[in-house]
Amino acid sequence: MSIEAFYIILTGALVAASSALLGSFLVLRRMAMLGDAISHAVLPGIVVAFLLSGQRESTALLIGAAASGLLATFLIELLHRKARLQEDASIGISFTWLFAIGVLLISTYTGQVDLDQECVLYGEIAYVPLDQVSLGTIWSGPRPLLVSAILFALTLIYLLISFKGLKLLSFNEDHARSLGIRTQVWHFSFMAMVSLVTVLAFEIVGAILIVALLVVPAATAFLWTRSLIPMIVLAVIFGVLSSFGGYYLAVGINGSIAGAMVTVAGLFMLLSVVLMRVLKRS
């Protein structure tokens, strides 16, 4: 394996693992499409942060994206709870509206914004090794790899801290509230993490395919187990394997790595469904 391939696979695996960790709870909370919503809604935040900072690889982008992801979450809650709109309608309105603002901003400032719409939608993980960064003499390597590793660590720490809270919230929100637990804190912190993962995935797999990384490995894992921790671990494994499989599939047919990663994740899902049926029958 070349060092470039290693960098690409590792970056993909870290993003897929972070997505799987959070995606498990998205799936269990029946909020898979909220991941989709957030992945689109982060766009205006990214554009605004880019316009203000003028850089493409800054923490400002992450903050902008997380902020607009949270704004989407907040809008959805507002429309659903205060305006008494159905939840799916609230999601549909909020994220398309924010995404539209993002598109508007990009097209208006097109001269100043060096954001490639293709890249935003589909990502380009193949460029990972080209974007080098060095931390003094300690470490040097691709910047996306470093960011992915930090993000994975953050996600893991967040999940360890909030595991009980998320479990309680996901299983029975009314019960959690009756215990005096501030479920909104858990809901919004969770959505902030989903926003962070989503924005990172922008340059790696793109805004659309990140939804697959959030949902597919977790849903596949759910087919195999009815215990929470094994489910999460399995989801991470499926995510990492998708990164490996996707890279070699893409190299083999000379195609998009991100597309191949998600295709492989989907194949795991399909294989699981078929295997489950066969196992049940025998």
Added chain:
Amino acid sequence: MSVVNQGYKGAVLEVHNLSSSYNRKPVLWDIDFRLEAAQLVGIVGPNGSGKTTLLRNIMGLMEADSGYVRLFGKNLNEVREKVSYVPQRESVDWQFPVSVREVVEMGRYRPKNLMKRLGAQDHDLVDQALEKVGMLEYAQRQIGQLSGGQQQRVFLARALAQNADLYLMDEPFVGVDAATEDAILKVLSDLRDQGKTVVIVHHDLQTAYQYFDSMVLLNTRLVAYGPRDKVFTRDYLQEAYGGRLTVLSKLSQVIASSEFPVREKGFKEKSGLGDAAD
């Protein structure tokens, strides 16, 4: 009734002029009542009469349009630890990947311990709760494998683990087998005998009279509340269930059967009521 009250003398639950609506339709209108400690209380009324809404309002899960609720004379937030809420069994996804024990452990979760591990005392309470509902041997089982009756026992165990003084339960007898029904009733009666108060939303008139010491009869408005014999009269039931003919034909049976115990206690009361109603 032997009352071993745990120090609290006033009304356990007071609802003051509570009105609440759902999608701009009024569901509860000017509800006002108070409940004393150490009894099994049934909240009874026809479908859509606001029983669940009342419970959700008491637990602060819905915003009331007007009115307020006092628990142990205080705001809910001051006495959270003393109140346990059991939502309808159908309100959760039973395919959720947790074991029976994990669900019951959630009864020990508090805002303060949410980021820590549960202590030895918590685990003892969980064991005791599982034991009381006869689910200890199923503790490691995944909840997706349980029958309806077992699911309801798990919910009851989670409430018991909370070790509260007031229990608010939404339809705990729906879809359970006869054995579970008896087991649940036994546990609830024990709670009552320990001086705790259990408030239960219940839709089945046939069994309501047997189960409860007191009743709150509801149909958007409060029809009546108090000891079961005062509430379970032809007039009040007709007022609550109105012109629902099928219900009314059943009602006569219910009232006939319910009048037996009344006669045992005091014959006069019965003859006065029965004759006047016709």
